[in-house]
Amino acid sequence: MPICPSCEIKFNNWYDVAEHIDLMANKRSDKSHVMWLNRNLSIKRLSKEELAKKLEDYFSTPEGLGMWIRKRFIEKFYGENPHPFILAMQKPTRGVLLGYVIEHQHFLKNWVKVLSSIVFKTDKDEVVEYELENIAVEFIGYKGRPSHYELLLRMGESLGMSREKILNTQPLPDTQFAINTWRRIAEEKHWLITMACMHSLELVADRSLRNYGAKLHYFDPQILTSDEYSQAVKDFLREGYEADVSHAGEALHLVEKYAKGIEEEIQINVLKSFDAFSKYLFARLERGIELEPQLMRVITR
Amino acid sequence: MKIIVNGKEAGSKETGCALCGATWGEYYEEIDGDRLFFCCDFCALEFKNMVNEVKKRTGWSKIDELIINGNYYTGRTCIAKLGEKEYKFYVKFNEEGDVGIFKEV
Numbered sequence: 001m002p003i004c005p006s007c008e009i010k011f012n013n014w015y016d017v018a019e020h021i022d023l024m025a026n027k028r029s030d031k032s033h034v035m036w037l038n039r040n041l042s043i044k045r046l047s048k049e050e051l052a053k054k055l056e057d058y059f060s061t062p063e064g065l066g067m068w069i070r071k072r073f074i075e076k077f078y079g080e081n082p083h084p085f086i087l088a089m090q091k092p093t094r095g096v097l098l099g100y101v102i103e104h105q106h107f108l109k110n111w112v113k114v115l116s117s118i119v120f121k122t123d124k125d126e127v128v129e130y131e132l133e134n135i136a137v138e139f140i141g142y143k144g145r146p147s148h149y150e151l152l153l154r155m156g157e158s159l160g161m162s163r164e165k166i167l168n169t170q171p172l173p174d175t176q177f178a179i180n181t182w183r184r185i186a187e188e189k190h191w192l193i194t195m196a197c198m199h200s201l202e203l204v205a206d207r208s209l210r211n212y213g214a215k216l217h218y219f220d221p222q223i224l225t226s227d228e229y230s231q232a233v234k235d236f237l238r239e240g241y242e243a244d245v246s247h248a249g250e251a252l253h254l255v256e257k258y259a260k261g262i263e264e265e266i267q268i269n270v271l272k273s274f275d276a277f278s279k280y281l282f283a284r285l286e287r288g289i290e291l292e293p294q295l296m297r298v299i300t301r
Numbered sequence: 302m303k304i305i306v307n308g309k310e311a312g313s314k315e316t317g318c319a320l321c322g323a324t325w326g327e328y329y330e331e332i333d334g335d336r337l338f339f340c341c342d343f344c345a346l347e348f349k350n351m352v353n354e355v356k357k358r359t360g361w362s363k364i365d366e367l368i369i370n371g372n373y374y375t376g377r378t379c380i381a382k383l384g385e386k387e388y389k390f391y392v393k394f395n396e397e398g399d400v401g402i403f404k405e406v
Contacts, residue, residue: 029326031341043323084375177396278374300378300391300406
């Protein structure tokens with residue numbers, strides 16, 4: 001059922017959604033509706049008829065919901081203007097990596113809390129198993145290997161920052177905003193929406209994105225064999241590089257399997273999650289700039 | 302004030318929002334004697350905060366021209382001009398529309 005992507009009111013058809021958005025954006029200048037249009041559809045004003053057609057096209061899923069999510073992710077993070085943090089990761093400096101460490105510890109702690117809300121709400125055993133394994137890999141350690149959280153902290157230590165200092169640094173406002181967004185989704189939405197919103201973010205390190213039009217990898221894979229980076233840096237980056245292809249793909253498969261009837265709700269919340277993720281990635285860079293002011297050139301180029 | 306957003310003139314209903322260039326919406330604010338068009342009150346708030354920050358840092362009483370490049374996601378790299386003088390800066394707004402990051406470049 002067509003839904004307003006800004007305020008989530010349900011309508012009978014896309015023309016009714018377009019009429020509603022036209023009223024909210026053009027007559028009332030409502031910031032939430034205008035921002036959604038600007039960020040996702042067009043900054044150019046459209047007639048109601050054009051808007052209805054654009055909305056219908058934008059939300060259509062001829063290749064399935066999973067592929068829709070994958071393509072939207074590429075558009076936002078790996079398209080013509082890749083996210084500045086991803087640009088910085090092509091040859092990351094100490095500042096970029098430490099920014100990553102300091103902000104990401106907060107992301108990872110929140111990550112497992114939100115995943116546990118999926119476990120709490122779902123009645124699908126395969127989803128419970130998938131999420132519990134993910135929680136173990138990310139936070140506890142799995143099959144004798146250290147957790148991603150532990151590998152992240154070791155990366156920070158190898159860059160010269162103590163574990164105590166890393167753990168005692170509060171998140172930047174954009175990281176906190178993003179965390180609040182995901183917690184709100186976990187508390188208020190269907191578990192499947194939460195699952196889609198969280199695991200679609202793992203696409204960031206999915207090497208197969210290049211096959212679907214991404215201009216870049218998450219980082220230059222030569223880093224994994226370069227002498228310029230410590231073993232701890234390589235160990236952390238390699239874990240994501242090797243794990244997230246299967247993780248994101250498997251989650252999107254599960255989402256698609258159970259999504260019938262709530263596809264549009266999943267789509268609009270995934271877009272909200274992407275906006276939060278963009279802010280959060282930027283916070284990693286902002287933290288890096290605090291430590292290494294010359295990193296400003298990455299965002300002002 | 303002459304305003305260029307991502308390479309195109311902006312600031313009127315025909316040309317688009319003085320901050321983001323969008324032609325949605327119907328919101329106006331008078332800034333430095335000019336009646337400027339914005340797509341929403343939030344863009345207007347951000348624009349005013351940015352202009353005030355530039356004035357505070359430069360000591361200028363007004364801005365003749367403002368060139369804005371970027372967007373919500375990346376922040377904006379800008380040039381403010383007054384006569385022959387130029388001031389280059391980067392700005393990113395926070396969730397309240399206040400200046401979150403501001404750096405001279």
